[in-house]
Amino acid sequence: MDPQKRVFRNGGLVVEADRIKAIGQSAEIFHEFSAIAGELVDLNGRILLPGFVNTHVHTSQQLARGIADDVDLLTWLHERIWPYESNMTEEDSYISTLLCGIELIRSGVTCFAEAGGQHVSGMARAVELLGLRACLTQSTMDSGQGLPDHWGVHSTDYCIQSQKELYRKHHETADGRIRIWFGIRQIMNATDRLLLETRDAAKELNTGIHMHVAEIPYENQLVMDTQGVDHGTVTYLEKIELLQSNLLAAHSVWVNKSEIGFLSKAGVKVSHCPAAAMKMLGFAPVKEMLDAGICVSLGTDGAPSNNRMSIGLS
Ligand SMILES: [Zn+2]
Structure with missing residues (x-):
């Protein structure tokens, strides 16, 4: 994980408390540190890798594995997932995240972006x-179709204020392991005001934005019909200057050539979730995005979109 991308055959590693103190050839490391080592672990024949980063996870959905198989995205959201999510308590979310985290750790993940x-x-x-x-990230929705009646629609002010509060309360906590980003669930449930104020608030606090982008053709069509742009979500986000280097655009399946150019120019990061793509959305033009210099990472998505949290089998 250094700029030279070094690989050590017969490597050795020294860990002190929760930090890697030294790394190098096993013989050298042993010579330098064995006298002061508290515990020696023989990893002969093993491979030590840096932790994986899973860039699109819904920790709250871990308890919903299997409740929404074999349906299209809108049925999945409106009839299965939102009724589930809207009935969750904070304690449910805690338990769901614990369970999700255990599975992430088991598959070698040390860092994730909550969707x-x-x-x-x-x-x-x-x-x-x-x-x-x-x-x-908190999921925010201040308009649109499909939200359960008892959940209602939150005001734009609430969406922004509650996220700023979460930022104040949790950003850089747990020894700096937790960061708070802004979230936009998706464009079909966001007003222009929410999009713009999220853009500005994230800039003001110098943090990221996580958003589902261009998941299905219907989404692009809706954006074309309502916003008068000639293609879909990415074209509109470019128009309102939401495409910036702090945006993590999940999925980004239905993007055309010029939209790939917009994403690349703005330095937007894309989370590619192959299992969710094949289950529900369609496959993103990953090669074209990589060729355009876009930073494309891997995500598993939530348990009801994938059924496992393995980044290796994502
Ligand atoms: Zn998602």
Whole structure:
């Protein structure tokens, strides 16, 4: 993980407390540190890798594994996932995040980007205990179709204020392992005001934005019909200057050539979730995005979109 991308055959590693103190050839490391080592672990025949970063996880959805198989995205959201999420308590979110985190650790993940749930304080409590690093995000929706009646639509002011409060409360906590980002669930449930104020608030606090982008053709069509742009979500986000280097655009499946250019020019990061893509969305033009210099990372998405948290089998 250094600029030279060094690989050590017969390597050795010294860990002090929770930090890597030294890394190098096993013989040299042994010579220098064995006299003061508290514990020696023989990893002969093993491979030590840096931790994986899972860039799109819904920790709150861990308890919902299997509740929404074999349906299209809108049925998945409106009839399965939102009724589930809207009934969660903070304690549910805590337990769900614990369970999700255990599975992430088991598959070698040490850091993840939360895609957005309701109870960030519950997530933060779990992450503190798990020892993972995380960029936590509240899911915000201030308009649009499909929200359960008892949930209602939050005001734009509430969406922004509650996230600023979460930032004040949790950002850089757990020894700096937790960061708070802003979240936009998706454009179909966001007013222009929410999009713009999220853009400005994230800039003001110098933090990231996590958003589901261009997931299905219907989304692009809706944006074209309502906003008068000639393609979909990415074209509109470019128009309102939301495409910036602090944006993590999840999925980004339905993007055309010029939109790939917009993402690249703005330095937007894309989280590619292959399992969720094949289950529900369609496959993103990953090669074209990489060729355009876009930073494309891997995500698993939540348990009901994938059924496992393995980044190696994402
Ligand atoms: Zn997602």
